[in-house]
Amino acid sequence: MQRITITLDDELMQDLDRLIAARGGQNRSEAIRDLVRAGLQQATREENAGQPCVGVLSYVYDHAARDLSRRLTNTFHDHHDLTIASMHVHLDAENCLEVGILKGSMEEVQHFADHVTAERSVRHGSVQLIPVQSTPHE
Template sequence: MQRVTVTLDDDLMEELDHLIEERGYQNRSEAIRDLARAGLGQAKRETGNQSNCFGVLSYVYDHAARDLARRLTSTFHSHHDLTIASMHVHLDHDNCLEIGILKGPTSEVQHFADHVIAERSVRHGSLQIVPQAPKGDTEGESHEH
């Protein structure tokens, strides 16, 4: 077993302590190990599928963080082929919520989302993946748009 030092902001630590109490964990390490296992399992499910998907990427970030808005915009421009639409919401004086609708190969959508969520001062990031049905695999009659 290895020892790892992780820095968490006070609000996140408070949430973690609440979860520990709610679920009856003996200590923080047990809870963090379970959360890491769950996250790794989800990542395997999401990246194991090489078909196309739609993704809904949502994240909250500190708009005043140094160069973060510029880096995020640059990242989206660099991956314009994956981005269908985006929405920006001012939550309060310090925080913004962005939602991006993505479409492309599952592994590329996941990699892009991971990169955005990993940026410093990005909080509460998540990606919801919706598999894209292969052509000819739709219910009912097909039609052209």
């Protein structure tokens, strides 16, 4: 392991300490390592936007929201070339969870996920992009 020294302004340090407290007692070094890893993953996605990936898109939405179910279904149909599989779960009387497995370029999958999670009444959403190496068929 390498030891480094960094300087953070007071406001940023308070934000970091709040994050540590919210996550249940990590120390500052571990929190900064986690943030660096997340930043490196983001940079890798940006650098490899055209590279193939598999994405796991998960989101929770209000199933009673006007036309939302239809709009989401149409969005998936409009991008059928990206969708491998999906699963729908009724969480309670108001909320549904959708999980979609997507395949395409990192840029296409991220754009699609951003479009879905930006819909009104989609309450929570995230996408995990997993780079894949294409291997020639023998």
